[in-house]
Amino acid sequence: xxxxxxxxxxDFQAELAGKHVKPFGAVTEELLTATTGMVQGKQVILAxxxxxxxxxxxxxxxxxxxxxxxxxxxxxxxxxxxxxxxAEHQALEAEMADFYGVDHAICFSTGYAATMGMTATLAGPGxxxxxxxxxxxxxxxxxxxxxxxxxxxxxxxxxxxxxxLRRLGDRTGNTLIxxxxxxxxxxxxxPLQEIAAIKREYGGYLMIDEAxxxxxxxxxxxxxxxAAGIEDDVDFFAGTFSKSLGxxxxxxxxxxxxxxxxxxxxxxxxxxxxxxPSVVASTREALRIIRAEPELRDKLWNNANRLYAGLENLxxxxxxxxxxxxxxxxxxxxxxxxxxxxxxxxxxxxNMVVPPATPSTNFLLRNSVSAAHTTEQIDxxxxxxxxxxDSGLLNPDQAA
Amino acid sequence: MADYREYLEFMYxxxxxxxxxxxxxxxxxxxxxxxxxxxxxxxxxxxxIEDHFDISIPLNxxxxxxxxxxxxxKVQGLNP
Numbered sequence: 001x002x003x004x005x006x007x008x009x010x011d012f013q014a015e016l017a018g019k020h021v022k023p024f025g026a027v028t029e030e031l032l033t034a035t036t037g038m039v040q041g042k043q044v045i046l047a048x049x050x051x052x053x054x055x056x057x058x059x060x061x062x063x064x065x066x067x068x069x070x071x072x073x074x075x076x077x078x079x080x081x082x083x084x085x086x087a088e089h090q091a092l093e094a095e096m097a098d099f100y101g102v103d104h105a106i107c108f109s110t111g112y113a114a115t116m117g118m119t120a121t122l123a124g125p126g127x128x129x130x131x132x133x134x135x136x137x138x139x140x141x142x143x144x145x146x147x148x149x150x151x152x153x154x155x156x157x158x159x160x161x162x163x164x165l166r167r168l169g170d171r172t173g174n175t176l177i178x179x180x181x182x183x184x185x186x187x188x189x190x191p192l193q194e195i196a197a198i199k200r201e202y203g204g205y206l207m208i209d210e211a212x213x214x215x216x217x218x219x220x221x222x223x224x225x226x227a228a229g230i231e232d233d234v235d236f237f238a239g240t241f242s243k244s245l246g247x248x249x250x251x252x253x254x255x256x257x258x259x260x261x262x263x264x265x266x267x268x269x270x271x272x273x274x275x276x277p278s279v280v281a282s283t284r285e286a287l288r289i290i291r292a293e294p295e296l297r298d299k300l301w302n303n304a305n306r307l308y309a310g311l312e313n314l315x316x317x318x319x320x321x322x323x324x325x326x327x328x329x330x331x332x333x334x335x336x337x338x339x340x341x342x343x344x345x346x347x348x349x350x351n352m353v354v355p356p357a358t359p360s361t362n363f364l365l366r367n368s369v370s371a372a373h374t375t376e377q378i379d380x381x382x383x384x385x386x387x388x389x390d391s392g393l394l395n396p397d398q399a400a
Numbered sequence: 401m402a403d404y405r406e407y408l409e410f411m412y413x414x415x416x417x418x419x420x421x422x423x424x425x426x427x428x429x430x431x432x433x434x435x436x437x438x439x440x441x442x443x444x445x446x447x448x449i450e451d452h453f454d455i456s457i458p459l460n461x462x463x464x465x466x467x468x469x470x471x472x473x474k475v476q477g478l479n480p
Contacts, residue, residue, distance in 0.1 A: 149458045167455065167456050
């Protein structure tokens, strides 16, 4: 039967329904501030949003979107290659290129389209893609479409990457290496200095997905590659407008002039409608704010440090390093479900993530920190986790 | 360069700890349907083969592989 393959998911959904828990697709019934909203009729702290700088609810971004809405209307009704390129899109591409200190940028309708589209297009039959094993789903989708030979290297393992490049011999010139800045599930940062050194030694092209690190890391907010001081080794930066920039859309920037030709070959760019001008306008304003207000990053990291330390002090098993993604590792799915709902009852919304969306066999409660969180809110989140321990739902000894 | 039989023998050994149901391992044993490997265990198994023979096995070949024998043939095909 066509639907047989969905039975496992149906069983899981039935288990959730039986517990009256809805961790996937929980509805925000009302947004009160950048970090608070109404979920299941209850006011909660939003700690599972990726709204790293709180800009989705920044008045300046809202006003920019409103002005564009009145000027350009609600949508473009077409692809960038047809009628869907407005002055706003071109301006954003120029500003993204300038932000990254390169000459070329392409903007996409979503981050997923950006990374899927670029990976599907850059390498083709006869080429090789070497991707980190914990790469985002959009990257796996893209490399599958590419027709290239696809080889995984062990997650954030430079030695394994080097070994695989060595095995390729003279094929490294046709090889695209893909890594991310901050990995979205455990919040770990890729060892980009080591990866860049290996690329220099063996050759190939390097793409870094800065989806969770752009606006978050680096002296001017360009991401993990900037923080690692290896931007000259990066051939393509990819990322999203839906996290630190608080809108929706994606990008690829590059110093290679060939990006302008590649633009005409990316199916995920050609055959989809372009971003609505109001979203592009809010993204442009958010980018301006990121550049003008580096103190937002300081606030974000202060909050990340506070949350990580607070949860660590409770004895919880966390991701390997402090970042705005703070993941609590749990023993099993049942515990994850119960803890997620208990946190919501205590006024804290986080992300519940289960395999195969997580690396290995991890069951996670994934917290994402925002610069817009107050210190009191961070302490309330920590307090909610302490409540899980007090109630016996969570026990440090049983954590993964 | 290893031959088909060498790949096969190594795979039987590497699958030992993962063969929780203690099914008989032959060329026609299905990695998922018979042994019950999870997708994660499949990747761990592949990594063992890669490290032992100092090769990289592209993900592209995996959709066509169900049995131990099919994997050995595919891997041998990578290194003619």
